[in-house]
Amino acid sequence: MDIIEIFKQYAQRYSQLFPREHLYTAIGLAVALVVLLLIPGDDKGAAVPNQSISVPVELSTVEDELEEATTAFELSDFVVMEEESEPAPEFVDEIIWRNIEVQSGDSISTIFQKVGLSDQDMFQLLNSSDEAKILDRIYPGYQLDFKIPEQGELEQLRILKNPLEGVLFTRSDNGYTAETILKEAQLRQSFKVGTIADSLFMAGQQEQIPAVHIMEMANIFGGVIDFILDPRQGDQFSILYEEKYLDGEFIGTGEILATQYVNQGTTYTAVRYIDEEGEIGYYSPEGESMRKAFLRNPLDVFRISSNFNPRRRHPILNTIRAHKGTDYAAPTGTPVRATSDGRVTWAARNGSFGNLIVLKHSGEFETKYAHLSRYAVKKGERVRQGQVIGYVGATGGATGPHLHYEFLMGGTHQNPRTVHNKLPKAKAIDSAEMDRFRSETASLLEQFSNLNNSLYLTINQPSAD
Numbered sequence: 001m002d003i004i005e006i007f008k009q010y011a012q013r014y015s016q017l018f019p020r021e022h023l024y025t026a027i028g029l030a031v032a033l034v035v036l037l038l039i040p041g042d043d044k045g046a047a048v049p050n051q052s053i054s055v056p057v058e059l060s061t062v063e064d065e066l067e068e069a070t071t072a073f074e075l076s077d078f079v080v081m082e083e084e085s086e087p088a089p090e091f092v093d094e095i096i097w098r099n100i101e102v103q104s105g106d107s108i109s110t111i112f113q114k115v116g117l118s119d120q121d122m123f124q125l126l127n128s129s130d131e132a133k134i135l136d137r138i139y140p141g142y143q144l145d146f147k148i149p150e151q152g153e154l155e156q157l158r159i160l161k162n163p164l165e166g167v168l169f170t171r172s173d174n175g176y177t178a179e180t181i182l183k184e185a186q187l188r189q190s191f192k193v194g195t196i197a198d199s200l201f202m203a204g205q206q207e208q209i210p211a212v213h214i215m216e217m218a219n220i221f222g223g224v225i226d227f228i229l230d231p232r233q234g235d236q237f238s239i240l241y242e243e244k245y246l247d248g249e250f251i252g253t254g255e256i257l258a259t260q261y262v263n264q265g266t267t268y269t270a271v272r273y274i275d276e277e278g279e280i281g282y283y284s285p286e287g288e289s290m291r292k293a294f295l296r297n298p299l300d301v302f303r304i305s306s307n308f309n310p311r312r313r314h315p316i317l318n319t320i321r322a323h324k325g326t327d328y329a330a331p332t333g334t335p336v337r338a339t340s341d342g343r344v345t346w347a348a349r350n351g352s353f354g355n356l357i358v359l360k361h362s363g364e365f366e367t368k369y370a371h372l373s374r375y376a377v378k379k380g381e382r383v384r385q386g387q388v389i390g391y392v393g394a395t396g397g398a399t400g401p402h403l404h405y406e407f408l409m410g411g412t413h414q415n416p417r418t419v420h421n422k423l424p425k426a427k428a429i430d431s432a433e434m435d436r437f438r439s440e441t442a443s444l445l446e447q448f449s450n451l452n453n454s455l456y457l458t459i460n461q462p463s464a465d
């Protein structure tokens with residue numbers, strides 16, 4: 001998948017202008033386990049129609065058992081929650097409603113012309129209320145529904161910025177009254193599992209996991225896993241996340257509720273928790289924040305993933321000479337991120353380092369970023385964790401474009417790959433808040449654990465019968 005596509009998805013998420021995608025096509029891919037709307041079966045569940053879902057399971061790593069593995073298994077432990085179907089929207093009578101989706105290049109004036117209304121009609125509506133200012137700034141994707149019972153006579157206009165938000169104008173004696181439309185999406189849960197064959201990226205794509213969630217998962221674990229160097233073939237991950245529906249139709253992805261990544265046998269689990277101050281964060285089941293003082297790597301895995309294959313490391317870069325740092329091969333121009341909050345103490349040429357940035361962090365930590373093609377910060381500037389400070393290049397003694405990253409503690413070089421174990425423990429939930437954390441996350445964690453167990457079990461023991 002290319003980067004443009006990812007950012008499109010990212011943008012879509014935040015603008016909420018979603019295409020009408022059908023997520024059900026996701027079911028049935030190789031190694032894909034797509035289970036919609038799962039809630040753990042319990043006593044209450046008996047009241048709900050107990051539908052089971054058939055999920056085809058296929059294993060690319062197991063050969064002989066493959067046949068058996070592809071037989072569907074029943075997730076009868078889980079219940080599909082029936083959404084109440086809402087009455088059909090009343091904006092579709094073809095005779096009197098004209099439904100227009102704003103395209104790029106459209107103006108409100110051309111749209112009014114298209115539905116047979118005059119500029120005068122338009123100005124009358126525009127001047128009718130403050131809410132009508134929405135017409136001055138319409139964007140592609142907006143939905144405009146005109147009720148025109150008789151030629152040239154506008155009775156109602158509904159403008160939707162997205163499926164959930166808009167304004168309804170209704171003709172009154174002296175102009176138009178405006179009514180804000182604010183709908184609430186129904187949230188459903190989706191659970192997906194992936195196995196790394198080539199890259200995190202391709203695994204996500206194969207399971208049809210929205211790229212935005214793969215990126216978020218990588219961000220959530222950004223302090224504990226180096227998603228450029230750590231992933232190995234066979235690593236597994238799972239994500240439980242929300243999806244938004246309106247009138248039974250998928251309108252967009254929601255938040256990650258819990259996620260797990262099993263990296264070379266080590267399991268990392270993160271659960272969403274909204275703390276007493278209302279701050280959303282991700283924590284280990286024991287209440288330790290996933291947000292660490294340092295990111296595990298200074299590059300955004302998704303900016304280099306098209307070239308990234310964990311089985312094809314870059315041996316030349318790693319073995320040229322003894323290293324005081326880590327080399328990340330990446331195309332020239334790949335953004336380089338500050339791994340922690342700090343201050344720029346050097347941003348200039350420095351011998352074989354080429355263009356070098358040095359950051360001083362709190363405590364006695366320093367990080368260095370070498371061979372850059374360009375700088376994005378100046379000496380003396382304060383930077384935040386994750387902020388782009390420069391771009392990958394091949395300046396100085398580099399034989400090819402890569403980032404040379406060093407980590408110093410008290411002036412001494414540390415292996416950035418292992419130094420994280422020496423860092424102070426991450427901020428944890430306050431002991432006074434621990435009860436609240438436990439009660440808020442207990443059922444989610446239990447549900448997540450059940451889902452993981454049943455699906456991993458199925459993957460790992462395909463011929464159990």
Ligand SMILES: [Zn+2]
Nearest residue numbers: 325326327404
């Ligand atoms: Zn190097």
